[in-house]
Amino acid sequence: MLTITDLAVKFPSRFGDFTAIEDVDMVIKPGEIHGLVGESGAGKSTVGAAVIGLLQSPGYIAHGSLTLGDTDLRTLTPEQAHAVRGDRISMIFQDPQTSLNPLMTIEDQLIETIQAHADVSTAAARQRAVDLLEEIGIKNAAERIKAYPHQFSGGMRQRVVIALAICTDPELIIADEPTTALDVAVQSQVLKLIQRLAKDRKIAFMLITHDIGVIAQVADRVTVMRKGRVMETGETAQVLGAPRHPYTRALMDAVPPLDYRIDRFRVPQEEGADFERSLGQKAEDWLLAGVQGAPTGLTLQNLYVRFAGPRTSLFRKPEPYVALNDVSLTVRPGSIMGLVGESGSGKSTLAKAITGLVKPSDGTMILGDEVLPGGKARDRHHPSRQLVQMVFQDPYSSLNSRHRIGAVLEEPLWFYGFVKDADQRKELAASMLALVGMQPDAIDKYPHQFSGGQRQRIAVARALLARPRFLICDEPTSALDVSIQAEILNLLKDLQAKFGLTILFISHNLTVVRQMADDTAVLRNGKIEEIGKTEDVYERPQAAYTKSLLALTPVMQRASFAVAAHD
């Protein structure tokens, strides 16, 4: 049993100690899955790192106590602490792509870990490893164990990671966002596995996540953190169904529902709402002046994209890899088309084909009433280069970190020759910032001075300054917290309504697409499985694949929790 009392972790810096977490109390019983939720920067991962003794230098535990069973984890010497790691406490990391040593076989990594904590022969360790892999759902384990990590798919790799974490029979496993990098189908399998392990092996799990749906699905108890402090802790049904703390309530409100449509996303605290909205008037007028006339739609007809596949023989031509297979869809002018699918389904390839970054091998693309040339055949001055703009997934890498926001925003204005005068460009860029809900003085700052949500607002502003008629949003909120996600999505909705934009909204998150899109297309292995009005697709899915995706999406059913809490 893990007991954390009054834990505080500090990071010394030039400006005095920065307190990462404070007053954290938590108890995790054997076989219990204890969810730890909060937005980024809440200190969730710091709690996990402190327990397993792997705090990033120079962080240190300022006070408080950590006990596992009757061992005081804080009094251990570094050697003793290292012996406890793996043996009694283990960890699962977020990204199975990076958490296995790429140069060693699964077998070597498993045997090495088993032998580090138990005095067993290599043959016995191998047998144990094979049994474990079988138990965890890897078929033909005796054969597969000889493979290297890169020979497994993402979901299988996460199973291997779990096998490595439990191969020494630990009492406690800290799972730090174990399903965030996985697709819904795989996520649900991994969560089921975690549940089974907790039940059968009586392993205590500390499940760190920002996804309240995941918590709702598997956690027995939950602790909500914010800014390094515990806001609320209790039974999952009680915390999610009848939250006591206002922050928890606000957090629950920000989670969009899957089963019905809401007009606007509920936002816990609207940030930057206290300044003059009229500053954005100039940008609004400018945009409206440029976007007169009917909105622009997009039609794709029998689109194919093929890439060269891996070479299998010296003399044969490599088999092409088909990324998009006969895709036809129509984005109605002025509507939002949602595009959902798992990773590798070809969502981003579709966006690249439309923007001319990838050349389709076959098919036609029609923007408005003009056929779009594909790939490099579309020259730099083709009007679609301006009419189609993109908002990328990761706001941390989509803004040039060496440019001031001003330079980032003014670029489309001079590049497309909209505004010749430098002062006017600056004025317009500042006004556009106000329009997307930012302080206009941001113009002289650099991207690193802003949070993820603010950066995504800047990215939207940049796209708008090109006076686009067609916006492609490729997973615009999957790198953001729920409350920030709600803000950005509301912003996109407002802008779309105001300026008659047509939007292709790409996401793996079905709940978000439900709220955003007028029409929805479901993509799988480069093929469209189902396409139709969003209401129809969600209420009466036709394709078996859509049904399974909907069934696997973790939902927070507040109503049922509320009932459970009253029982």
Add this chain to the structure above:
Amino acid sequence: MVYFILKRLVQSVFVMLAVAFLAFSLFRFVGDPITQMTGVETSVADQERLRDELGLNDPFILQFGRFTGDMLQGDFGFSYRTRQPVAEMIADRIPATLELGIVALLISLFVGIPAGVYTALRPRGIATQTILMTTLVGVSIPTFVIGIMLIFIFGVQLGWLPTFGRGGTVQIGGWESSLFTVEGWRALLLPAITLGVYQLTLTMRLVRAEMMEVMRTDYIRFAMARGVPMQKLHYKHALANTMVPVITIIGLQFGGVIAFSIVTESVFQWPGMGLLFLESIRFVDIPVMGVYLVVIAFFFVLVNLIVDLLYVAIDPRLRVRDVQ
């Protein structure tokens, strides 16, 4: 895999052809071979006859073809200076240079890699700072100054080690080696250290930088969280993952060590290819210079081919992907 090696081999052939072309151009454009070979008393008619006999009036392509063909058959022509076959002269000198280069490389690896690991694991230690500082001084001083300083300290002042030549050598099947006598090793030590210092610093700094990068990765943190013994974690998990970039640079550098041992060889009067090259330049001995160029290029190509194969041996991701 086979495809990969074949591709590399074809590339190598083109590199060698390009170098052969350069070497051949030396004959064409640096002075006139006939005036080099004949004295003032040879008549112009005789000179022309010789020119014709040697095929120097043939079309460029034909001459280049003949040059490459001869090279492939091991016929490297004759030295203008000593009238000996160039092949023999180079073959005599190769062992000295290779032994020097390899020992220098080994010194740099056996000191550089452990030092790199140590300084990466204790980035703030006093020993680390000292090592980093001294090696920085080491690379900042030109090679010949280091050589002269070593000669001054260990050769002249302390009188421990000889300052020139190869000491005692043993003939093993036409390979003149100094690795089997104490005298030979004593003579080898100073030049090898001089030649290896730069490479050592580079290896160490590269290993350190890569290692610090790798220690921050998720798989190392996961191995840490599983309680994998520290020794194994550092040397098996982390070091192996630093090796790919390190090997690239070491490979390129080793070619450089062989090629630029000229300075060291001249400081220590080491009878290797570098010294031969210097002498050849002094006497405008174009055949030797040309062949030297080709031989060095061959080493570069060979070393890089080995490096490519080592990648594949180290990193399973570069092997043919199994069909899942």
